[in-house]
Amino acid sequence: MLEEEKDRSPWHVLRGVIWKVLVEYRRYAFNLASSAITFTLLFGVILGGMRGLAAAEGITLGPSLEGMVVGLLIWTLAVLSYQSWAYGLVFEAQTGTLEQLYLSPWGFRWVALGRLLGDLTFPLIFACLPITFGVLFTGRAFRVDLFTLVPLAMLTILQAWSLGLALGGLALLYKRIEASFQIMQFLIAGLIGLAAVPGNWLLGALPFVLSTRAAHQSLVHGVPLWRQPSAPALLGVTALWLLAGSWAYRHCERTAMRRGLLGHY
């Protein structure tokens, strides 16, 4: 018994969960590919349509087209990240596997971390699409600086996780919250739109606003993240939202355990 125990560790939990997510991706590669095509078409229609319109009216849409590309980039990252967590959690609660996950000796946090890390691949791949299409449709080269874009993408995903954690937690308690998962997409689009409103630092405290501004600075003006004055604020805001999201999830989780709602009662 003791002999065995020293070989057991939460690292195997983390590895196991990530492995399982990747197995899923591989198995459903076809579904992923088809949603990638849908996304591609969506970007094509939006950006192509805008360009066509601009050409017909004889106006230059340069700056707003660029803004659109940046917005789509952040939106893709955010929506895919919070959705995979929130829907995944609801699905596991309904089918009864969530309770099994909660039996893991070191607690659910390792499972959650593995799940979130495993789910990174998907939004990151899809986020390449708007940039590619941006280049194609706007006809101008974006400054693709990976040293800025990758950390920025990570920060955006972290903000999305906090949203996903809070929503997922609420969904454990109130089953009908699930309907609001869809509405969130529009809310996120709204937040990204707010990034264009200049000045007001209060706006920057909202999720995705600073990310969008930073992405714009980098992609359009070529300013690396570490030279942007708002970078520390972006870090701070992300950390705060993540804390708030985790706290909200913990709180909902405790309540669900008190009410016996981790299962599908």
Add this chain to the structure above:
Amino acid sequence: MPLSHVLEITELRKIYRPGTGRQVVAVDGFDLSLEAGMVIGLLGPNGAGKTTIIKCCLGLVIPSSGTIRVAGYDLWRQPVQARLRVAAVLEGSRNVYWRHSVIENLRFFANLHGYSWAAARPRAEELLERLDLADRRTALVGELSRGMQQKVAVACALVRRCPLVLLDEPTLGLDVETARELERLIIELAREQGTTVVVSSHQMDLVERICRRVAILRKGRLVVNDSVTNLLDIFAARAYRFTLENPPGIEQRQELLSRFPGVCFDDAAGAFRLEVMDAGEFYDLMEFMRQAGLRVAQIDREVPDLGEVFLQVIRGEGSFA
């Protein structure tokens, strides 16, 4: 740490508050201690609190009060130590991933309890063989029959090699054949590994077949905690059925009824049934019949099955209530 008890539940209470001031007392002061290697049945009608007790023992439901120790470790104060030692199959849910194959599930759940796949693999292979799943190892669980899915769930609980395994209504909804097969495997595997198994059920026959001990639960309270054979003995010893050659007359009946409250008549069969409280009463009755000139054709000791015992206990009849 005392290792004598694999599971120790003390004064467990759970009151659900599903909102708007309502409250449901699901478990009402429940105590139970289990020694290593025991297979115990947790028997009770629907709503008795079996699932709640099991979920409390797993840390899935926070109890209102009481303590739970697994192998001596307090479930909430030393959660890692306690949870390293317990696995479960829960009632009415999938328990495993339908979109993953059998072997993938085994690997995942071994990982989930902290084993590397290398360490868990031999055990997984053994379980596949024993549960007759070896040739379906790469099949997706969602494509298997209901019975096989349940076997996979049991395998995923057992691959974690925990000294305590909780099975909540494990054969519910399975066809008889698969249910029996699963029962047999549960006892075999438990015996070989020295695993303590708690099987909850509202079907007494299942408990009678696979458990040596039974804890009967009524409205969140423990009403019986005894070995299955003892329990059957207690109830068996109390019931005799006398078949008479000549039926008793009206006066004799009245006297019988007044002196032996446990008598009831079954006129169609020319018999009466007596529940005696002690051996003395039995001999008194024999004496009475000799004097009254009632000739006994046959005496049967009624052998109840656990089902009848269970019903009597649950209805609150007899001395257990």
